[in-house]
Amino acid sequence: MERVRYSLQREVVFDTIMSERKHFTADDIYARLKVSHPKLSLGTVYRNLQYLSDTGRVRKITLPNDVDRYDGNIEDHYHLICTMCESITDLEIDYFSFIDEEVSSKYGLDIDHHNLVFYHKCPNCKGNKS
Secondary structure (H helix, E strand, O other): OOOOOOOHHHHHHHHHHHOOOOOEOHHHHHHHHHOOOOOOOHHHHHHHHHHHHHOOOOEEEOOOOOOOEEEOOOOOOEEEEEOOOOOEEEEOOOOOHHHHHHHHHHHOOOOOOOOOEEEEOOHHHHHOOO
């Protein structure tokens, strides 16, 4: 992992992501930080998120038809996504590395990792059928 060059903006963006087990959007982070850092721009948040993602400090979660989310848990893991409220939760099961090996072997590819998402209705949405 590349050593991250220091910048105050990058530090506060990273600290925000690491402050909770949440999957933040750039807008979430910007809204949280704008009050305490009024000179911070949304563009700066996006640039720092890209840098943190590129250097492996955070994980970028890209889902079809949704905005990117950022996860402080950089270990290989899976996610649960509510089909109603779109909340994302880490799924605490073993990562199935054998899938990478099987695809690599069958297709002759070098697989870095895979992403597996489970869709469900979260307990809040299941109880609130409106």
